[in-house]
Structures are given as C-alpha cells and as structure tokens.
Amino acid sequence: MNIDLRSDTVTRPTAGMMDAMWSAKIGDDVFGEDPTVDALENKVAAMFHMEAGLFCPSGTMTNQIAIKCFTQPMDEVICDQTAHVYRYEGGGIAYHSLSSVRLLNAPRGVLTAEMIEVEINDENIHYPHTSLVVLENTVNKGGGACYTLDQIAPVHTLCNIKGLKLHLDGARLFNALVATGDKAAAYGKYFDGISICLSKGLGAPVGSVLLGSKETIQKATKIRKVFGGGMRQSGFLAAAGIYALDHHVERLAEDHHHAKVLGQVLETLNYVKAVMPVETNILIFEVAAEFSAAHIVESLRKKGLLCNTTSPKTIRFVTHLDISSEMIDQAIEILIHLQPS
Structure with missing residues (x-):
C-alpha cells in the first residue's frame, strides 16, 4: 500500500x-x-x-x-x-x-x-x-x-x-x-x-x-x-x-508530530539541502544542488511513497488522517535508504 x-x-x-x-x-x-x-x-x-x-x-x-x-x-x-x-x-x-x-x-x-x-x-x-x-x-x-x-x-x-x-x-x-x-x-x-x-x-x-x-x-x-x-x-x-x-480537530496534533518527525529525518540526509521549519502538517524541503525535485519524487514513488514537487528544487509532504505512525516509520525507512542517482 x-x-x-x-x-x-x-x-x-x-x-x-x-x-x-x-x-x-x-x-x-x-x-x-x-x-x-x-x-x-x-x-x-x-x-x-x-x-x-x-x-x-x-x-x-x-x-x-x-x-x-x-x-x-x-x-x-x-x-x-x-x-x-x-x-x-x-x-x-x-x-x-x-x-x-x-x-x-x-x-x-x-x-x-x-x-x-x-x-x-x-x-x-x-x-x-x-x-x-x-x-x-x-x-x-x-x-x-x-x-x-x-x-x-x-x-x-x-x-x-x-x-x-x-x-x-x-x-x-x-x-x-x-x-x-x-x-x-x-x-x-x-x-x-x-x-x-x-x-x-x-x-x-x-x-x-x-x-x-x-x-x-x-x-x-x-x-x-x-x-x-x-x-x-x-x-x-x-x-x-x-x-x-x-x-477530528484535536487529533491534528498527531499530524503535526508526524511532520516534525519526518523533518528531523530529512535534515540528516545527503540529498536534502534544507528543511523549512515545521509548524503544522505541511513539510517543504529543498533538495541538494546535484538533484532535481522531480527525480527524487519519482524515485520515492517507485518505493511506494507519494509526494509532490513545489518547484524544480523543492518537495512537499503533507501528513493527514490516513497516515498512521506505522506509515511514518515506513516512510522514514524509504527516505533513509533512498539512493537517488
């Protein structure tokens, strides 16, 4: 899934x-x-x-x-x-x-x-x-x-x-x-x-x-x-x-937590240049100079993680009601082991 x-x-x-x-x-x-x-x-x-x-x-x-x-x-x-x-x-x-x-x-x-x-x-x-x-x-x-x-x-x-x-x-x-x-x-x-x-x-x-x-x-x-x-x-x-x-209002805090966890992981990855401060459920990050956002999005899609570009160099993740803690753990594994060429 x-x-x-x-x-x-x-x-x-x-x-x-x-x-x-x-x-x-x-x-x-x-x-x-x-x-x-x-x-x-x-x-x-x-x-x-x-x-x-x-x-x-x-x-x-x-x-x-x-x-x-x-x-x-x-x-x-x-x-x-x-x-x-x-x-x-x-x-x-x-x-x-x-x-x-x-x-x-x-x-x-x-x-x-x-x-x-x-x-x-x-x-x-x-x-x-x-x-x-x-x-x-x-x-x-x-x-x-x-x-x-x-x-x-x-x-x-x-x-x-x-x-x-x-x-x-x-x-x-x-x-x-x-x-x-x-x-x-x-x-x-x-x-x-x-x-x-x-x-x-x-x-x-x-x-x-x-x-x-x-x-x-x-x-x-x-x-x-x-x-x-x-x-x-x-x-x-x-x-x-x-x-x-x-x-569904109070549970939005869970989405915010998930986004912050993903942001912390992204900050450690060599294909990520910068992560915008995470306040709520939207996470935007800039890819390193040698990569394109579209290429990384496609690489993630092939691994089962869907996301979108917001510019040629930036990618957006949005956490929500249908994303569980287990899915966040899976997403982290995909991000850590991704090797974009």
Whole structure:
C-alpha cells in the first residue's frame, strides 16, 4: 500500500463519518430546507463567533465568493504572492470580480500590517481602489506557517483605519489553532469573511463554509447560486463536516508530530539541502544542488511513497488522517535508504 503524502485532501471518510452521513436528515438546501446543512452552518458560525455561514462545495468557491462580496470591478486585492487565492484558483479574482491584485513578498507568506500599509493605494484616478486584504492560515506555500491572533490584530486595526475588508482563507485554520493554542471564538471579531475547509486535515470528503455577517452571507448565497454552487440534498456532505468538527480537530496534533518527525529525518540526509521549519502538517524541503525535485519524487514513488514537487528544487509532504505512525516509520525507512542517482 502506498504512503500518500501528496496532500491532506486525499483522506477518505472514517467509519464513524460514513455512519453520520448515511443517517443525516436531508432536504433541499437551495430552498433552505436541509436541516443538516443549517446545523453545520450554524455550528461553524457559533464556533468563530460570526453571525452566519454558507456551505459550499470547495474552498476555492468560498474564497472567490468572499472576494466578490468585498470588492467592486476595478478594485485591488492585497495578498501574498504565494496566496492560494492568487496562484491556485484559476485566475478567479480577475474573472469573477474584475479586480487586480497587489502581491506582497512576505517571509513564508505571513503578512504584517507594516508590509500592507505601504501598498494601499491613494485615491487617484490612475490607481485601482484598494478594498480588500486576504490572509491565509496556515500558509500552504510557506510550509504550513501559522498566523497567531497577535499577528492578525494589527492587520485588522489597519484595515479598520483604512476602510478595507479583511478575509481569511482558512483552508487549514484548525491546524493553526491546534498549533498556536488560539481559540476559534476569538477570530470572528477580526475578519469580515472566513473560509473554513472541511476536506483537508479534518477529513471530510467535500466542502467548505464561508462565515460572515448576515448581510454578507445573504449576498454570498446569491453569488453561490450564480457560480453554480447551489446544492440540493447536501446534508449528507454537511453531516461529514459536523462529524469532522466533533471528532477530528484535536487529533491534528498527531499530524503535526508526524511532520516534525519526518523533518528531523530529512535534515540528516545527503540529498536534502534544507528543511523549512515545521509548524503544522505541511513539510517543504529543498533538495541538494546535484538533484532535481522531480527525480527524487519519482524515485520515492517507485518505493511506494507519494509526494509532490513545489518547484524544480523543492518537495512537499503533507501528513493527514490516513497516515498512521506505522506509515511514518515506513516512510522514514524509504527516505533513509533512498539512493537517488
């Protein structure tokens, strides 16, 4: 059996999650009649002390809906140059929202208020109107780097002063909460929108929830419909999300431990040049000068360890619900005995 470290999106529902899905009470969610979807939206909103939530098929959709809610055509969005909303959502900011993007280059993708402030445009007919800042927690391309609430608070203050909206791509937010010890309930006061992904570390098969004010979510519901994201008897999927929130949050610490163990091993190997500091479940390492990342990935695949490159010289491992301690031990044996030529 392969050890799949390509992404935490490859997880499959546990037996308990499957039972919850099959027993879910369902209705037509587009008509507002699916009680399990309602329960999920209310549950996540309450966890983060926000007014309302909207269940969507993917984190890309929740992010793009939020950006459309918080911008007008000819506006500008500030984010890091590694941000998922910019790099991996198909040019959605330009396509859906007709907005430009101001890219920052922060260490490991973690923005500060000082970085953001100097990039906010003056009101001038030559410039797009800066209307939105997007943070990502954890930062995927930053090797799972975390924001703490102490880092977020100054960004929130700046956005308030400048009249900007603040959105959080929280694709792996629960990983950050487990790593930092910050509380979900404290997040709502800092953000106008939060996207919570259920299908990564939490292990649900599908879905993300967008959180915001009642007014924002009312607008978002219309945009979801236009995007083709209105689902019908989606309570089956929402039930998986509820189960994940009830049973799979605290265990994220196990994934973090596994990633750190792998990182410690990689630091000893002659085909590894450097390992990015491991904070959560994402591990990125740079291969030595004489090797290519693609070649090492292929060599590992032949040994039964699946992973991905993130550049010609870097490789990413992601630990998750379906990776056991025994698999980590097997992965270590493969890494130690690998002899890339």
